[in-house]
Amino acid sequence: MTDAMGVFAEIEAAAAALSGSAEALEARLVRPEPPESLAMIGNDRYLSVMCRRIFRAGLTHRLVDARWPAFEIAFDEFEPARVAAFTDDDLKRLATDETLIRHRKKLNAVRENAIVMQTLIDEFGTFGVWLADWEVDETIDLWLELKARFVQLGGQSGPRFLRMIGKDTFLLTDWVKQAMTYWGVADDKLHTKAGMAAAQARFLDWHEETERPLCQLSQILAFSISKL
Structure with missing residues (x-):
């Protein structure tokens, strides 16, 4: 080497x-994006981008992006507190919605990740504040933290989510x-x-x-x- x-x-x-x-x-x-901009991004946008990355994994990005307006409606504009309150019946209903991508595990992951994100919001004020605080020399640690805390953010999904949202990685x-x-x-x-x-x-x-x-x-x- x-x-x-x-x-x-x-x-x-x-x-x-x-x-x-x-x-x-x-x-x-x-x-x-600079840290101050990351701190100002809405929690709903973080959850939306995170979930869009998860649905993109293994699928054509164009397909997912074309369906995303329907996802925004189905998941109440991805407001974490509201999505975290979705019931099992809500998720079963969405799993039959032909305007969405009917991948049950990924649909369930939206609620699971909303719950996790809400815990960070409760502790730090916003998800963006938590994310912005990670330094460049902690990049791998951030990848591992995302994988440990959230569902289906292992492999390249965590780093690609960060790239999509503007966090340097x-x-x-x-x-x-x-x-x-x-x-x-x-x-x-x-x-x-x-x-x-x-x-x-x-x-x-x-x-x-x-x-x-x-x-x-x-x-x-x-x-x-x-x-x-």
């Missing part, structure tokens, strides 16, 4: 070349993993807790070196290798 420091300039140059130019690469990169997608192996900055054990911690250390080094957010660093990695 090569020293990660100093390598990222080469990685970024390769990503820019494959994107067509440095400007084209820059246009492809996402920008995270790197991703360990197949392309990112392949790129890290290609550039010699990670071994092949990124699926383990130790491997994830090692990856986080690399990203934190690059974060300090480049002053780029974690989300852009993982994107640049993914864009640095040919997908042909």
